[in-house]
Amino acid sequence: SQQGEEDPQALSIQEGENATMNCSYKTSINNLQWYRQNSGRGLVHLILIRSNEREKHSGRLRVTLDTSKKSSSLLITASRAADTASYFCATDATIISSGSARQLTFGSGTQLTVLP
Amino acid sequence: GAGVSQSPSNKVTEKGKDVELRCDPISGHTALYWYRQSLGQGLEFLIYFQGNSAPDKSGLPSDRFSAERTGGSVSTLTIQRTQQEDSAVYLCASSFRVIETQYFGPGTRLLVL
Secondary structure: OOOOEEEOOEEEEEOOOOEEEEEEOOOOOOEEEEEEEOOOOOEEEEEEEEOOOOEEEEOOEEEEEEOOOOEEEEEEOOOOHHHOEEEEEEEEEEEHHHOOEEEEEEOOOEEEEEEO | OOOOEEEOOEEEEOOOOOEEEEEEOOOOOOEEEEEEEOOOOOEEEEEEEEOOEOOOOOOOOOOOEEEEEOOOOOEEEEEOOOOHHHOEEEEEEEEOOOOOOOEEOOOEEEEEO
16 A cells, blocks of 8 residues: 555644644655645645654644654644645655665545644 | 746646646746646645656656656656546646755646546
8 A cells, every 4th residue: 555644635624723644654765745735736744744753843734754663644723714724745765676765655645624 | 926826727638639738837947847636635746847857757657657847847747648547636836955844736627538
């Protein structure tokens, strides 16, 4: 199955609550990235965490990475209605079979709905 | 500064016609990536460029797809003899170096009738 699978597929919360999304992957990675996509819009890069990092913060976002479990989580604190979007994790891995080419692989995303 | 731009933003074409999609990366970014997102699906990696060369073309869905990048800047993705299953949003991204954060353009919505 696919590298970079998010769960849950859909999440609905009230404004002000925290939202947690998880991502699991299968192979060794160089880094893991989280993106947001609003309906009908392009992807927006949120945060990148390198394979030797365990936690990273950016504003209301907190990302953790556990390379032993091959998983990452994205926490959005004090959610707002404007946070409603699809959230994707993407793994940056080196594809040895392709002569060490780098590849960014996205999961199918978590649809977050924040209710006012 | 200016972000990644793509053109056209929307393209409707008839089955069997060729289409050309354009990506203008952020100035100074050496790496450029093409992705495809079908309705309800995650992103599918197609190809990336380091400078003008594409080390790995295995992500292209078929030999009807080709991409080129000249001058280390603008890239075009060409789909020949389009099929209905080619309908998707085609996204381009660029980064300063391959290992760095990728910045995405708004995408081109392609509809093949």
